Amino acid sequence: MKTLLIVYHSTTGGTRQMAQAAARAATAGGEVVVRLLEAPAAGPADVLAADAYVFAAPENLASMAGLMKDFFDRSYYAVLDRINGRAYAILVCAGSDGQGAARQLERIATGWRLKVACAPTIVCTHAQTPASIAAPKTVAASDIARCEEVGALLAAGLAAGIY
């Protein structure tokens, strides 16, 4: 069976729910192995051992959150030119924007010469005040469904041999 690696970081739970939704849907078909790893626990060996990827990050200060960046900093050159052509998708959890983080993730994936499976999925939690930023997040069911579609798409593509 092929392997889907989902790497994420989350401080207040939004990105975690998105990544878990993608993992749940990808697992449901029973045709791929799904590895859901928090960014500090993931590294180049995990990237090499997978056949496709979901990268899930919060947007902080118009960038991907630092712990996701750290995962890429630790992994980028170790796997460069060894994962060309593998498929990926991006999930971003943001207060109101998300474009900056999505763009950064796309540039890294392009550098790795990965193949995009679908456009970035950006979920806005509408957190813009210090109190709402710090509060635990609950991602709406309609947004969870969008993340499930991403996981199902990648799993189906892997199972069908498209990726």
Ligand SMILES: Cc1cc2nc3c(=O)[nH]c(=O)nc-3n(C[C@H](O)[C@H](O)[C@H](O)COP(=O)(O)O)c2cc1C
């Ligand atoms: C330090 C900090 C900076 C942030 N900067 C942005 C930003 O530039 N754009 C945005 O849309 N949201 C921003 N946010 C909001 C987060 O993206 C939002 O709270 C999101 O739900 C975090 O994901 P998480 O719940 O997985 O931790 C920021 C949050 C923090 C803590």
